[in-house]
Amino acid sequence: EVQLVQSGAEVKKPGSIVKISCKVSGYTFKDYYLQWVRQAPGKGLEWVGLIDPEHGKTTYAVKFQGRVTITADTSTDIAYMELRSLTSEDTAVYYCVPGTPGYWGQGTLVIVSS
Amino acid sequence: DIVMTQTPLSSPVALGQPASISCRSSQSLVHSEGNTFLHWLQQRPGQPPRLLVYEISNRFSGVPDRFSGSGAGTDFTLKISRVEAEDVGVYYCMQGTQFPYTFGQGTKLEIK
Numbered sequence: 001e002v003q004l005v006q007s008g009a010e011v012k013k014p015g016s017i018v019k020i021s022c023k024v025s026g027y028t029f030k031d032y033y034l035q036w037v038r039q040a041p042g043k044g045l046e047w048v049g050l051i052d053p054e055h056g057k058t059t060y061a062v063k064f065q066g067r068v069t070i071t072a073d074t075s076t077d078i079a080y081m082e083l084r085s086l087t088s089e090d091t092a093v094y095y096c097v098p099g100t101p102g103y104w105g106q107g108t109l110v111i112v113s114s
Numbered sequence: 115d116i117v118m119t120q121t122p123l124s125s126p127v128a129l130g131q132p133a134s135i136s137c138r139s140s141q142s143l144v145h146s147e148g149n150t151f152l153h154w155l156q157q158r159p160g161q162p163p164r165l166l167v168y169e170i171s172n173r174f175s176g177v178p179d180r181f182s183g184s185g186a187g188t189d190f191t192l193k194i195s196r197v198e199a200e201d202v203g204v205y206y207c208m209q210g211t212q213f214p215y216t217f218g219q220g221t222k223l224e225i226k
Contacts, residue, residue: 044204044206044217044218044220045155045163045206045208045217046217047215047216047217050215059214060214062115095163100151100165100169100210101153101155101163101168103165104162104164105162106162
C-alpha cells in the first residue's frame, strides 16, 4: 500500500524558512518523480516543483525559483521541501505527490503570520 | 505556462442526473513521446485531492465506472453518468505534459 506521511503543521513568521518532509512507503522511491503542490485556504491547486529522486534533478515553477529547494534522501525514502522568505501568501496546505498523481500525502498546513 | 480553463466553474446537478465538466488547454497536451498527460482530480471538502482519471480516459484504481474521461489535443471532458451524493466536491483538470505542471481553476459540483 502506497503511503505518504508528511510532517506536521507549522506556524512561521514572515521572512523565515519552513522545511516540510514527506516519508514514502509502498513503492520504490527512486522510480517516480515526487511533486509538491500547494493549496491556499479556499483556493485552487498550485504546482510548486518536483524532484527525480534517483538523480536528484529538480524542476521548479518560475514563481518559486530562488526561494524553494526540494531534496530527496534515497537512504530513508524521505523527500523535503524548503521554502524561504515566507510571506502571508505562502499560507497554504502543502502536499507531496509521486508520479502520476494517484497518491497524495495528507497535507501539511503552513501558516505564515506575524 | 500552459493555461487550463475549466467550464463551468459551478455545476448544480440533481441526484441521478449526468454531469459534464470541460477543460481546455492553451497548448496541445500531446507529449513528444506520444502520451497526453491530462488528468482529472476530485477534492471532497476537507480532504486531499484524489485521482479519478489519468491520461485522458484511464480510470484510476477504485474509481467507479460512472466517471469517464475523453478528449484529445486541447479539449477534454469529464463525465459523470449518474451523480451521487458522494460526488459533491471540486473537480480539477491537471496537465503533466509540460513544466510547470498546471491545474484548472476547479469546478464545484453540488447537488441541486
